Amino acid sequence: MNKLSLFNRLAGLSLLLNFTAAGCDGGAVVASSSAVPIVSSTASSSSSLPPASSSIAVSSLASSSASSVGETIPAGATLVYAVNVGGPQTTLGGVEYQADRFARGGTQNATTSAIAGTDEDTLYQTERYGTLSYEIPVSNAAYSVKLHFVEMYQTTTGSRLFSATVEGEPAVQNLDIFQEVGGNTAYDVIVPAVSVADNALTLQLDTAIDNATLSGFAIYSNDGGVFEEPPTPEPGEALPSIGCGTSKTLQDGRRNISVNGGNRSYILRTPANYNNQTPYRLVMAYHWLNGNAEQVANGGMGGSTDDPFYGLWDLADNSTIFVAPEGLNSGWANTGGADIRLTDAILAELESELCIDKSRIFATGFSYGAGMSNAIACARGDVFRGVALYAGAQLSGCDGGTTPIAYFGAHGLSDSVLNISQGRSLRDRFAANNNCSATNAPEPANGSGSHICTEYQGCDDGFPVTWCAFDGDHYPTQKDRGQSKSWIPGEAWKFISQF
Incomplete structure (x- = not known):
C-alpha cells in the first residue's frame, strides 16, 4: 500500500479509546431465573469486613433468592490481601484494598455514580468486565474470600x-446483579473454606450474557x-508456563480461537x-492498517515488512515463538x-499448551500494529516484558x-501518516513510568539518510527505553542511504534479546 493511501484510510478511521462503559459488547436479553449464590451473599453495607475477626451473616446455597442466613468469615480470620479491581488503592470498612494487580483479561471501567448499600462508594465505582481471572500468590492454606460486585x-x-x-x-452461577439488588448497588458474596495447594488463589469469571464484572475482593x-x-x-531466569513438559498439540499455521463468543484467529x-x-x-507481532497476519508471518508482502515478523524471525534463530x-x-x-x-485469549492458550517463558513476552507492530502494541504496554505491563513499536501513535487506546x-x-522524521511527535509522546510516557533520567535524544538531520538510536539513562533496572529516529517516512524497515538491508530489525532484536 502506498503511504498516501494508508494515510487517507487512517485519517478516515474513527480512533476509539480503550476505555468504555461495561457491557458495550451487548448480548441478547433473555428471561433468566435468579442467580444461585453457591456459598453466601448479601447486599453490602458500610459493615464490610474489618481486618480481623467480625462475623457477617450471609445467605447460603439452598436459596436462589440469596435471603437466608448462613456462612460468615470465621472469627479470628486475618486479612491476607485485598484488591480494588479496576482502580487505585482504597479502603472499605477499615480494610486496605491494593491497586488493581494480578489480573488476566477484562477491561477496566469506572463510574462517578453514587453506590447504594455502602457508605464508602470508591471500591464499587471501578470494575473489570469481560472474561477475566486473578491469580494471587499465597501460601498453601485455607482461605475465605469476599467478592464485591455492582451493576453500573x-x-x-x-x-x-x-x-x-x-x-x-x-x-456464583448465572448471577444477575440487577435482578438481585438493582443498579448502582453494592452486592457481596463470601466464599468460605477455600483450600490452596499450588501457592496461588485463582479467581475466574466467565460470561454468559454481555460481560462478567468484578469490583473488588478480599482474601x-x-x-x-x-x-x-x-x-x-x-536477568535470564525463566518463568515457565504450565505448558512446559506437556506434549505439543498446537500446530504451526493459522489457528481459530473463541473470544467472548466470537471467532478470531x-x-x-x-x-x-x-x-x-x-x-x-x-x-x-501486529499488522498495520489494511494488512493481515499472513503478511506479518510470511514477510515480503505489501512492502510493509521485508522478512517474516518484521525481520525478527531470522534473527531469533529458533530461540523464540512468534504469533501474528x-x-x-x-x-x-x-x-x-x-x-x-x-x-489475553491467545496468551492463555499458548501458555497452557506450549512451553513459554512468562517473564519474556513481547509485543511489536507497525503503524496500527504499533498502536495496538502501545495499548498492550498500557493495559498489560504486568504481563508483557516489553514492546517494540515502529511508527507508533495512540490509536488503540491506553487503558x-x-x-x-x-x-x-x-x-521517521518525515512520517506523513503519523507525525513523529506522536511517537515521541508514547516514548515520553514510558520513560516517565520507568523513572528514566532526562535524556537528550538527538535525531538526524533531514536529508541525511541516516538514523540515531538513543538508550535512555537512569531507567529502573530491567525497564530500559530506546528511541531510534531516522531520516524517512512511514515505514517499519527503513534502510540508511546506500544500504540494502534495514537496520531496524537488528536494533529491535538487540533490545528484545537482552532479556
Whole structure:
C-alpha cells in the first residue's frame, strides 16, 4: 500500500479509546431465573469486613433468592490481601484494598455514580468486565474470600449473566446483579473454606450474557496463610508456563480461537527444534492498517515488512515463538477492549499448551500494529516484558498506562501518516513510568539518510527505553542511504534479546 493511501484510510478511521462503559459488547436479553449464590451473599453495607475477626451473616446455597442466613468469615480470620479491581488503592470498612494487580483479561471501567448499600462508594465505582481471572500468590492454606460486585451499566433484568469460581469451585452461577439488588448497588458474596495447594488463589469469571464484572475482593486466612510477593526474575531466569513438559498439540499455521463468543484467529510459528522442556521467549507481532497476519508471518508482502515478523524471525534463530494475530476489519480499533481480550485469549492458550517463558513476552507492530502494541504496554505491563513499536501513535487506546515496561520505538522524521511527535509522546510516557533520567535524544538531520538510536539513562533496572529516529517516512524497515538491508530489525532484536 502506498503511504498516501494508508494515510487517507487512517485519517478516515474513527480512533476509539480503550476505555468504555461495561457491557458495550451487548448480548441478547433473555428471561433468566435468579442467580444461585453457591456459598453466601448479601447486599453490602458500610459493615464490610474489618481486618480481623467480625462475623457477617450471609445467605447460603439452598436459596436462589440469596435471603437466608448462613456462612460468615470465621472469627479470628486475618486479612491476607485485598484488591480494588479496576482502580487505585482504597479502603472499605477499615480494610486496605491494593491497586488493581494480578489480573488476566477484562477491561477496566469506572463510574462517578453514587453506590447504594455502602457508605464508602470508591471500591464499587471501578470494575473489570469481560472474561477475566486473578491469580494471587499465597501460601498453601485455607482461605475465605469476599467478592464485591455492582451493576453500573445495565438497567434491566436479564441483560448481564455470569459465573465465578474460586480455586475451580463455583462461587456464583448465572448471577444477575440487577435482578438481585438493582443498579448502582453494592452486592457481596463470601466464599468460605477455600483450600490452596499450588501457592496461588485463582479467581475466574466467565460470561454468559454481555460481560462478567468484578469490583473488588478480599482474601482472609483461616489457618495462618499469608500473601507471598512474587520475586522479580533475575536477568535470564525463566518463568515457565504450565505448558512446559506437556506434549505439543498446537500446530504451526493459522489457528481459530473463541473470544467472548466470537471467532478470531492468529498465525503461530514455533522453532523447528521446539523442546517442551525449554521455556521460549514469545513475540506477538501486529499488522498495520489494511494488512493481515499472513503478511506479518510470511514477510515480503505489501512492502510493509521485508522478512517474516518484521525481520525478527531470522534473527531469533529458533530461540523464540512468534504469533501474528488477525485484526478486526484489518485493523486494531480495540473497541471495548476487544483486541486486548484477543491477546489475553491467545496468551492463555499458548501458555497452557506450549512451553513459554512468562517473564519474556513481547509485543511489536507497525503503524496500527504499533498502536495496538502501545495499548498492550498500557493495559498489560504486568504481563508483557516489553514492546517494540515502529511508527507508533495512540490509536488503540491506553487503558491504564502507568505500569513500567521495557520500551523500544523507531520513527521517521518525515512520517506523513503519523507525525513523529506522536511517537515521541508514547516514548515520553514510558520513560516517565520507568523513572528514566532526562535524556537528550538527538535525531538526524533531514536529508541525511541516516538514523540515531538513543538508550535512555537512569531507567529502573530491567525497564530500559530506546528511541531510534531516522531520516524517512512511514515505514517499519527503513534502510540508511546506500544500504540494502534495514537496520531496524537488528536494533529491535538487540533490545528484545537482552532479556
